[in-house]
Amino acid sequence: MGTKEIKYEGKYLKFINDNSWEYVERKNCSGVAGILAVNDLDEVILVEQFRKSINKNLIEFPAGLVGDSGENEAIETAALRELEEEAGYSAKKVTIVAEGPTSSGLTSETVTLVYAEGLKKVSSGGGVESENIIVHEIPLKEIDIWLKQKEKEGCLIDLKVYSGLYLLNSLRK
Numbered sequence: 001m002g003t004k005e006i007k008y009e010g011k012y013l014k015f016i017n018d019n020s021w022e023y024v025e026r027k028n029c030s031g032v033a034g035i036l037a038v039n040d041l042d043e044v045i046l047v048e049q050f051r052k053s054i055n056k057n058l059i060e061f062p063a064g065l066v067g068d069s070g071e072n073e074a075i076e077t078a079a080l081r082e083l084e085e086e087a088g089y090s091a092k093k094v095t096i097v098a099e100g101p102t103s104s105g106l107t108s109e110t111v112t113l114v115y116a117e118g119l120k121k122v123s124s125g126g127g128v129e130s131e132n133i134i135v136h137e138i139p140l141k142e143i144d145i146w147l148k149q150k151e152k153e154g155c156l157i158d159l160k161v162y163s164g165l166y167l168l169n170s171l172r173k
Contacts, residue, residue, distance in 0.1 A: 024107045029065035030072075032109060033079040036061060036097070036164045036171075037089060037116040043137040044168065045087050047125075048155065050132065059136070059150050060158035062086040063111070079114045087135050088125030092118025097167055113164060115171050140168075 007022070008015040014025045037045040051058045064082030067073040079094045094114040102109045127133040138146045143165065147157055 023105075024109075026065070026107075026109055029068045031066045031075065032063055032102070032111045033066055033075050033082060034061045034063040034111050034113045034160055034164065035079050035083045035087075035091075035094070035116050036113055036168050037083060037087070037091065037119055038140065038168060038172070039089070039119045039121070039137060041137070042140050044140050044143055044165070045083075045089060045119075046136045046138060046161065047086050048134040048136060048150075049127070054156060057155045058158055059147065059155050060161060061113075061164050066112075075112045076114065079116065083116055084122060084125075086125050086127050086131070086133050088121055088123040089116070089119045090122045091116035091120075097171065098163075111160065113160070113167065115167070 004016060004018045006014050007017050009027070012026060012028055014027055016023050016025055035045075039045065045062060046059055047062050048057050048059050050056070062083050064078060064086065066075055066078040075096060076094045080091060083089050083091055083094075094116045097113050097115050099110055099112040101107075102111055125133060125135045136146075147161070151157060
């Protein structure tokens with residue numbers, strides 16, 4: 001059995017060496033909640049924001065850290081909070097539909113996808129002070145064309161968008 005050694009610790013991340021395997025852990029949360037949401041107009045809710053690590057705008061589902069304010073927060077509570085902060089929607093109900101690693105060769109982080117139902121637009125969204133999020137409400141029947149257009153414009157598409165759309169189709173049958 002190897003020894004887990006913290007090689008560097010920043011404000012938000014720890015760089016770990018565990019028996020010669022190097023990876024990153026988040027310090028300030030217990031996971032990530034990703035929100036699959038479709039409004040009453042049959043539009044999927046996506047967000048766009050610049051991501052410094054890839055130096056491009058990224059199209060993704062609304063998502064956020066669970067328990068990043070130091071509290072012991074349930075995934076469902078974080079999902080409801082993030083949906084409103086990022087996209088400006090409240091939801092009557094969220095249900096966990098899938099969980100898995102984001103990049104298991106790099107990080108211990110996991111994402112839990114939740115399905116949000118009973119949506120109501122309550123604000124313009126856009127995130128908190130440090131975020132500059134653009135909210136997109138795209139008719140589901142046009143999503144493939146829209147995603148291709150965003151790629152042509154230079155955006156990257158988070159791969160969770162494709163898996164999330166698959167799950168949405170399964171859930172809405």
